[in-house]
Amino acid sequence: MGTFASPLTVAAGRRHTVAVRCDGSVLAVGHGGAGELDVDAWRNVVGVAAGNVHAFRNTGRSHTVALLTDGTARATGWNGDGQCDINGWVGLTAVAAGWRRTLGLLGDGTVVAAGRRAEGAGDVESWREIVGISCGDWHSVGLRDDGTAVASGANRRGQCDIAHWSGLVAVSAGYLHTVGLTAAGTVLVAGERAAVGGAASDTWREVVAVAAASHHTVGLTADGRVLALGDNTFGQCDVAGWVDVVAVAAGAAHTLGLRAEGTLLATGCDDDGQCAVAAWSDLRRAPPSRSSAIPITEQTV
Secondary structure (H helix, E strand, C coil), X not given: CCCCCCCCCEEECCCEEEEEECCCCEEEEECCCCCCCCCCCCCCEEEEEECECCCCCCCCCCEEEXXXXXXXXXXEECCCCCCCCCCCCCCEEEEEEEECEEEEEECCCCEEEEECCCCCCCCXXXXXXXXXXXXXXXXXXXXXXXXXXXXXXXXXXXXXXXCCCCCEEEEEECCCEEEEEECCCCEEEEECCHHHCHHHHCCCCCEEEEEECCCEEEEEXXXXXXXXXXXXXXXXXXXXXXXXXXXXXXXXXXXXXXXXCCCEEEEECCCCCCCCCCCCCCECCCCCCHHHCCCCCCECC
């Protein structure tokens, strides 16, 4: 097996934002009606994931997941489908959270799942040689060690039609689309391309990280700039002035950029205060390399 992707240290859900500090504690802001912000007691955290609710349901039912230094995980928030029942997981190298489910990547390249099964997005037990994972609303995506990808779940817009992709270093699952990043720094899109600027993203170059949101797509360039295409109703694509960014995350309608100095930028929908991160500092940096660019993402729509 090759090198596993580094855990993501910032995450955007539908109505909340989460980040890991350098001391292993966690910050969270936004809607906390289901307990998804109850992270104050968490310690020794190296990665986070923010779950979501369905893209068209503005409810407060979401969850937050943390990967700990010892390879275990913690979760808080809405647990209606058992998506937070992950305390028994061990040997993890990454976690991802989506609509009503949680995925965990094990050190042997296999994947475990908790939560909703109805659409097949949790049917990941047969996956092998996986080095990165991402959760969308109704589908899940895995990056294989050989640079190919696998997907499971709803495929009504072709978001799972990625078996022919190769040369990948990152993948990200959105609502009705999937984004792949190649070793050459170019971006691939499957599914509902028109709604997320798919055709325009074909021109992106020197990209080192990607994040697929509900209806927009975000890219990070090698020189620390951020790109965004798709729905911009709430200003979630207004990232042209961002610089010195080392990691990105995309929620349903907001976008995050982790800066090299350990602060966080946010733009987009702030109805629940999910963009109120200006005072955050000393955040753990995600390495600005393509091998670590599994978003946020995880996800993360």
